[in-house]
Amino acid sequence: MQKLNLSINNFAGLVYEARFDDNDEEAEQKLAENIKKQLQRKTTKEEVLDSYLDILTEQPSYQALNLDKVRSQFVSHSCLNDEITIDLTELSGELDN
Numbered sequence: 001m002q003k004l005n006l007s008i009n010n011f012a013g014l015v016y017e018a019r020f021d022d023n024d025e026e027a028e029q030k031l032a033e034n035i036k037k038q039l040q041r042k043t044t045k046e047e048v049l050d051s052y053l054d055i056l057t058e059q060p061s062y063q064a065l066n067l068d069k070v071r072s073q074f075v076s077h078s079c080l081n082d083e084i085t086i087d088l089t090e091l092s093g094e095l096d097n
Helices: 008-019 025-040 046-057 060-064 082-096
Strands: none
Touching: 008 025, 008 046, 025 046, 046 060
16 A cells, blocks of 8 residues: 555545445545554454455556566366365465464
């Protein structure tokens, strides 16, 4: 958000726009307050943060930065059996920590 010069309020506007079809400034402000709390908490679910990253990476201003960063995501493949997939998932979790 800093690289994009986005305040929490601006970011909340992007999130609100991505999720809803209406224009409700009060709801947008409430969302901004929730996002601010979520970004400060260590217990915020990873899925929530990932959804915010998805919205950020779709912004033309993000893409214009050419950060050469690709968001990783698991893609199942028939060449990986269940045991290998589980092992790789555990390894990935350890590397994240």
